Amino acid sequence: MTARPPALDVDALIADRRTRIIVCCGSGGVGKTTTAAAIGLRAAEQGRHVVVLTVDPARRLAQSMGLSSLDNTPRLVQGLSGAASDPQEGNDSASAGSLHAMMLDMKRTFDEIVEAHADPDRAAQILANPFYQSLSSSFAGTQEYMAMEKLGQLRRADEWDLIVVDTPPSRSALDFLDAPQRLARFLDGRLLRLLTTPAKVGGRAYLRVLNAGLGMVTGVLTKILGTSMLRDVQTFVSALDTMFGGFRERADYTYRLLRAPGTAFLVVAAPEPDALREASYFVERLDTEGMPLAGLLLNRVTQVPARHLSAARSLAAAEMLEAPASGGPDAPSGFEALAAREMSGRSVRTDEPAHPEEAARLLAVSALRLHAAHMEQAAAERRACEQFTAAHPLVPVAEIPAQPEDVHDLDGLRRIGNAFATGRRADASTGAA
Amino acid sequence: MATRDTDWDGVRLHVVTGKGGTGKTTVAGALALALAADGRNVLLMEVEGRQGIAQLFDVPPLPYAERRIAVGLGTDARPGGDVYALVADPESALIEYLEMFYGMRYAGTTLARLGIMDFATTIAPGLRDVLLTGKAAEAVRRKDGSRGRRYDAVVMDAPPTGRIGRFLNVTSDLSDLAKVGPIRGHADTVQKVIRSPETVVHFVTVLEEMPVQETLDGIAELASLGGIRPGGIFVNMTRPLALSNGQLQAASAGSLDQSLLALGLKSAGLDDSTTLVAQLAGELSQQARSILAHDEQQERLDETGRPCYRLPWISGGIDLAGLYRLAAALRAQRAA
Numbered sequence: 014m015t016a017r018p019p020a021l022d023v024d025a026l027i028a029d030r031r032t033r034i035i036v037c038c039g040s041g042g043v044g045k046t047t048t049a050a051a052i053g054l055r056a057a058e059q060g061r062h063v064v065v066l067t068v069d070p071a072r073r074l075a076q077s078m079g080l081s082s083l084d085n086t087p088r089l090v091q092g093l094s095g096a097a098s099d100p101q102e103g104n105d106s107a108s109a110g111s112l113h114a115m116m117l118d119m120k121r122t123f124d125e126i127v128e129a130h131a132d133p134d135r136a137a138q139i140l141a142n143p144f145y146q147s148l149s150s151s152f153a154g155t156q157e158y159m160a161m162e163k164l165g166q167l168r169r170a171d172e173w174d175l176i177v178v179d180t181p182p183s184r185s186a187l188d189f190l191d192a193p194q195r196l197a198r199f200l201d202g203r204l205l206r207l208l209t210t211p212a213k214v215g216g217r218a219y220l221r222v223l224n225a226g227l228g229m230v231t232g233v234l235t236k237i238l239g240t241s242m243l244r245d246v247q248t249f250v251s252a253l254d255t256m257f258g259g260f261r262e263r264a265d266y267t268y269r270l271l272r273a274p275g276t277a278f279l280v281v282a283a284p285e286p287d288a289l290r291e292a293s294y295f296v297e298r299l300d301t302e303g304m305p306l307a308g309l310l311l312n313r314v315t316q317v318p319a320r321h322l323s324a325a326r327s328l329a330a331a332e333m334l335e336a337p338a339s340g341g342p343d344a345p346s347g348f349e350a351l352a353a354r355e356m357s358g359r360s361v362r363t364d365e366p367a368h369p370e371e372a373a374r375l376l377a378v379s380a381l382r383l384h385a386a387h388m389e390q391a392a393a394e395r396r397a398c399e400q401f402t403a404a405h406p407l408v409p410v411a412e413i414p415a416q417p418e419d420v421h422d423l424d425g426l427r428r429i430g431n432a433f434a435t436g437r438r439a440d441a442s443t444g445a446a
Numbered sequence: 447m448a449t450r451d452t453d454w455d456g457v458r459l460h461v462v463t464g465k466g467g468t469g470k471t472t473v474a475g476a477l478a479l480a481l482a483a484d485g486r487n488v489l490l491m492e493v494e495g496r497q498g499i500a501q502l503f504d505v506p507p508l509p510y511a512e513r514r515i516a517v518g519l520g521t522d523a524r525p526g527g528d529v530y531a532l533v534a535d536p537e538s539a540l541i542e543y544l545e546m547f548y549g550m551r552y553a554g555t556t557l558a559r560l561g562i563m564d565f566a567t568t569i570a571p572g573l574r575d576v577l578l579t580g581k582a583a584e585a586v587r588r589k590d591g592s593r594g595r596r597y598d599a600v601v602m603d604a605p606p607t608g609r610i611g612r613f614l615n616v617t618s619d620l621s622d623l624a625k626v627g628p629i630r631g632h633a634d635t636v637q638k639v640i641r642s643p644e645t646v647v648h649f650v651t652v653l654e655e656m657p658v659q660e661t662l663d664g665i666a667e668l669a670s671l672g673g674i675r676p677g678g679i680f681v682n683m684t685r686p687l688a689l690s691n692g693q694l695q696a697a698s699a700g701s702l703d704q705s706l707l708a709l710g711l712k713s714a715g716l717d718d719s720t721t722l723v724a725q726l727a728g729e730l731s732q733q734a735r736s737i738l739a740h741d742e743q744q745e746r747l748d749e750t751g752r753p754c755y756r757l758p759w760i761s762g763g764i765d766l767a768g769l770y771r772l773a774a775a776l777r778a779q780r781a782a
Contacts, residue, residue: 042467
């Protein structure tokens with residue numbers, strides 16, 4: 014018996030009015046966006062005024078919340094239970110919450126910063142700069158920077174008492190912590206200024222020496238990039254320079270916001286080694302940065318009700334049932350023939366069984382093979398989770414059971430949210446019709 | 447020299463993309479093993495610095511150098527060739543580029559130490575990409591005296607679907623920035639390789655709505671770029687269920703004949719409880735619902751007209767044995 018991690022109580026987290034920001038992070042493909050939406054919905058139905066900020070252009074998620082699409086403006090989600098679906102209607106129940114959802118448009122957000130901080134002429138000049146256009150739409154890190162910027166804006170607006178944010182699907186789960194600082198460092202960087210203002214350099218002797226070194230640097234850069242590139246950067250930086258007090262300051266603000274009391278990080282991971290390895294790095298990193306980790310959410314955990322029937326016994330029984338049907342020792346069994354057909358891309362269906370015994374055999378073999386696979390899967394998931402807990406025994410953990418189908422509506426999101434109510438041992442009856 | 451027909455005869459650069467979590471690196475690894483059958487040499491390349499290949503093949507972290515990491519899939523006729531791996535990062539590729547074209551290795555490494563390389567690859571977003579695709583293009587074209595090309599095929603574990611168009615379409619990204627200059631010339635050469643019939647982009651997906659949608663979007667995006675060829679769709683982690691259509695429908699509706707299941711279990715010596723029957727019926731029911739949902743997604747993929755290859759789900763995680771199993775499955779389906 015291995016030690017169990019402490020239970021992560023998501024319901025308590027969202028019920029605590031002091032929680033103002035929940036950041037869902039984790040590697041790509043683990044279901045962060047859906048989890049963020051499910052948390053947002055659950056909190057709203059428990060009376061919080063919630064805005065969910067996502068960076069994932071998932072149309073299905075938008076549709077599941079009854080919105081045709083998500084954009085850079087928070088949209089009210091209708092159809093919540095126990096909430097005022099239309100604030101104008103004036104549902105005066107004290108517990109009425111609300112849910113808004115939005116998707117980050119990084120270029121739009123960047124443009125807005127420029128427009129808000131520069132006079133119209135200068136703003137137009139910056140927005141038209143080819144380097145700015147490239148930076149605002151494709152720079153690795155701009156999305157992370159703008160996500161954090163948007164988070165800061167939402168927090169300052171103070172219209173919601175809970176912001177649930179989903180982090181960009183970065184190369185690494187840590188990028189959203191690093192990228193804003195990197196971009197800010199880059200834009201505020203002395204190197205950028207020195208390289209882009211060669212005209213101002215000169216006069217003083219030490220600057221001439223520096224200039225000689227820079228000559229080599231710009232020489233290489235010109236070789237790599239060509240001259241017009243550097244000129245674009247130069248005009249961009251000088252336009253930006255006079256505009257506002259530094260990107261680094263803004264990055265520092267969001268960084269402080271992330272460390273402030275009232276912020277909680279939830280690391281989302283699938284119960285498999287790669288995602289949990291990322292989660293491990295992330296937990297360590299949050300700790301180093303002094304950022305408040307609420308716990309680990311294990312998403313899509315395999316649920317096996319019939320636990321007393323082991324994988325080995327289940328497989329042995331299936332093999333026993335398969336043996337008599339094959340035409341001889343060399344003929345592939347029904348299942349192997351099926352697997353071969355599956356490989357060739359053709360239908361996975363078998364023929365309708367002619368006799369009840371054949372139907373019974375087919376059903377039992379499939380059920381037993383499936384059960385064995387589930388047991389093996391569950392065991393592999395458990396091993397992966399135990400490794401995580403061995404390294405981080407104090408990190409609270411909650412599980413979300415694997416859903417048989419994709420989420421299509423608010424009910425689907427609610428089912429995911431229900432896992433939080435039942436604590437870390439998820440509701441096993443979910444989905445089993 | 448071709449001993450058998452595959453769907454991708456003549457292709458030398460296999461770019462493998464896919465949504466995060468679909469098993470892109472695993473499929474790239476299995477494809478490399480399958481392509482390295484019949485004594486061929488294959489280079490498996492990683493560009494995102496995750497060391498995913500090293501983990502997959504259970505070898506120590508790989509440097510910016512081509513290392514032999516595995517033997518290709520053996521067949522009855524011939525043993526497998528060699529699979530080499532390369533972890534390419536933009537900075538090393540840039541230093542190599544400066545050395546190759548300007549003999550500037552010393553200047554390159556000095557500047558790298560000063561952080562200039564980071565700076566250069568940062569201010570020109572397309573530069574990182576052109577350096578990485580450039581490395582792949584170089585490996586594809588490299589000659590090896592006696593036997594023609596050094597590698598019979600190069601497999602690239604590429605960035606995810608959401609970024610693949612921008613990653614491969616480097617010229618347009620760069621043309622806004624570096625209008626002239628040698629890197630532009632380099633980019634144009636790389637584009638010739640990327641847009642030649644020797645290059646295809648494969649998509650890895652699982653049969654869920656979002657990854658399938660990303661695959662469809664990715665194929666459409668490639669089409670809009672012109673000249674970049676979509677390859678096959680690799681449907682990963684499939685789980686066949688040997689039921690008839692009627693049984694599948696009944697199971698998904700939760701109306702499976704449990705007495706029939708009980709009868710089957712009994713003949714296997716499992717007649718301990720009705721609870722077990724109900725629980726197993728529950729598992730079948732859930733799985734049947736996913737399979738029917740998966741069928742809908744498969745139909746959407748079929749509409750693209752791209753060849754689909756199915757890779758079975760390997761229980762208990764992917765190890766080397768599992769990887770060779772996947773390689774064999776790919777070869778059986780003529781993906782390699």
